Amino acid sequence: xxxxxxxxxxxxxxxxxxxxxxxxxxxxxxxxxxxxxxxxxxxxxxxxxxxxxxxxxxxxxxxxxxxxxxxxxxxxxxxxxxxxxxxxxxxxxxxxxxxxxxxxxxxxxxxxxxxxxxxxxxxxxxxxxxxxxxxxxxxxxxxxxxxxxx
Amino acid sequence: xxxxxxxxxxxxxxxxxxxxxxxxxxxxxxxxxxxxxxxxxxxxxxxxxxxxxxxxxxxxxxxxxxxxxxxxxxxxxxxxxxxxxxxxxxxxxxxxxxxxxxxxxxxxxxxxxxxxxxxxxxxxxxxxxxxxxxxxxxxxxxxxxxxxxx
DNA sequence: TATTAAACGATAATTGTTATCGAAAAGTCA
DNA sequence: TGACTTTTCGATAACAATTATCGTTTAATA
Numbered sequence: 001x002x003x004x005x006x007x008x009x010x011x012x013x014x015x016x017x018x019x020x021x022x023x024x025x026x027x028x029x030x031x032x033x034x035x036x037x038x039x040x041x042x043x044x045x046x047x048x049x050x051x052x053x054x055x056x057x058x059x060x061x062x063x064x065x066x067x068x069x070x071x072x073x074x075x076x077x078x079x080x081x082x083x084x085x086x087x088x089x090x091x092x093x094x095x096x097x098x099x100x101x102x103x104x105x106x107x108x109x110x111x112x113x114x115x116x117x118x119x120x121x122x123x124x125x126x127x128x129x130x131x132x133x134x135x136x137x138x139x140x141x142x143x144x145x146x147x148x149x150x
Numbered sequence: 151x152x153x154x155x156x157x158x159x160x161x162x163x164x165x166x167x168x169x170x171x172x173x174x175x176x177x178x179x180x181x182x183x184x185x186x187x188x189x190x191x192x193x194x195x196x197x198x199x200x201x202x203x204x205x206x207x208x209x210x211x212x213x214x215x216x217x218x219x220x221x222x223x224x225x226x227x228x229x230x231x232x233x234x235x236x237x238x239x240x241x242x243x244x245x246x247x248x249x250x251x252x253x254x255x256x257x258x259x260x261x262x263x264x265x266x267x268x269x270x271x272x273x274x275x276x277x278x279x280x281x282x283x284x285x286x287x288x289x290x291x292x293x294x295x296x297x298x299x300x
Numbered sequence: 301t302a303t304t305a306a307a308c309g310a311t312a313a314t315t316g317t318t319a320t321c322g323a324a325a326a327g328t329c330a
Numbered sequence: 331t332g333a334c335t336t337t338t339c340g341a342t343a344a345c346a347a348t349t350a351t352c353g354t355t356t357a358a359t360a
Contacts, residue, residue: 023326023337041237041256044316059340064317066338067238079237079247079256080230084317085347087191087229088217097229098277106191106229107274117284118265124257126291127248134267134284141276173306173357194347209309214348216307234348235316301360308355319344326337 007036020073030054031066032075041079081137082106096133100140109136157186170223180204181216182225191229231287232256246283250290259286 008016013032017024034051035042042050048063070076081101089108096109117132138144158166163182167174184201185192192200198213220226231249237256246259267282288294 025326025338027339035238036240039258041239043235043237045235047238057340059342061318061341062339067236068318071238074242076238076240077242079239080232082230083233083236085193085195086217086233087193088185088197088221088226089191089229090186090226092224092227098273098279100277101280107277108189109273113270115268115270117267120263120265123248123259123286126294127250127257127286127288128294129248129286129288130251131288132284132286134282136273136277136279136282138277138279138281144276144278175307175357177308207309209311211310211349212308218349304357304359306355306357308353310353311351313348313350315346315348317344317346320342322339322341324337324339326335328333328335330331330333 007033016075020069020075022069022073027055027058027062028066028069030058031063032070035067035070035076094131094133096135098136098138098140100143101137102139102143105140107140109134157183166225170219170225172219172223177205177208177212178216178219180208181213182220185217185220185226231285244281244283246285248286248288248290250293251287252289252293255290257290259284 010029013029014024017028022028030051031047034047038047038050040046044060044063044067047067048058048060051058051063067076071078081099082104087106089106091108094111096111096114098107098109099105114134117134123129160179163179164174167178172178180201181197184197188197188200190196194210194213194217197217198208198210201208201213217226221228231251232254239256239258241258244261246261246264248257248259249255264284267284273279
């Protein structure tokens with residue numbers, strides 16, 4: 001199991017930040033390295049806790065601002081497209097989702113719309129799967145017609 | 151395209167609620183029907199807006215309380231297991247997730263751990279897929295060892 | 301129909317996140 | 331390197347989503 005992300009040396013970091021249009025600050029370097037090292041898909045709070053070991057005076061606001069900057073620059077991604085608010089479904093059958101990352105629309109795909117998903121190896125030790133679903137992300141017809149106003 | 155959930159008549163609803171241990175109130179009936187009818191995976195706010203047509207005096211708190219009751223009873227589900235807080239990942243390769251619904255841990259599966267996902271039919275009109283990933287939900291080893299204290 | 305238990309609406313409290321602003325640090329260029 | 335401009339930082343206020351509290355109303359039970 002090799003690391004999926006190798007820790008970049010300082011001069012590489014300088015380049016990454018420059019290309020992302022981010023000026024290079026101590027806080028940013030420490031934050032970025034922390035996120036690369038943490039394999040646990042951390043929350044802002046978890047990153048904050050971790051980074052405080054190195055920069056005790058850092059503020060949670062700075063963590064949020066830089067996370068946002070990293071996401072905007074494509075250096076990191078957020079795991080769930082609908083983390084902001086609870087979304088409910090009453091379809092209790094096995095099914096899959098088509099998610100528009102712009103307008104957050106969610107459309108069901110029936111289980112039979114897909115060939116069954118097949119694992120090539122064992123799952124990591126002891127994990128007990130209840131169910132699985134496939135999430136297709138992209139832009140719905142309406143959103144991909146509109147220009148990107150971000 | 152047939153409805154995935156058929157609107158239950160009143161006596162059926164009475165049974166559903168009874169089996170779920172939920173007493174039958176007007177608000178609850180209207181809320182439950184609204185969620186079944188809304189195919190859009192609605193947020194609490196969206197349900198609130200919708201239900202206010204029928205019960206203008208309903209409070210948002212009641213919506214939240216009953217959503218929670220429905221979820222606990224297994225009548226509806228929440229779409230994302232990590233909606234409460236932002237979770238980041240720095241692995242920008244295609245990959246999949248193993249998610250523990252108890253402790254919210256997320257573990258990556260490499261793309262090569264799975265046979266490629268294959269669609270059996272066209273996606274609904276005009277949706278443009280950027281990427282997809284498979285989410286396996288269940289309990290991690292640690293959580294499935296512990297008793298359920300809920 | 302009286303009694304008891306549960307749910308309701310109003311509102312306060314909490315939590316996760318973004319915005320504001322003066323001070324400090326980084327970028328730029330002579 | 332030093333002077334100047336721009337960006338970021340930390341502190342704090344504001345905001346949004348969600349949960350808790352509590353007195354009143356409604357449903358369950360018999």
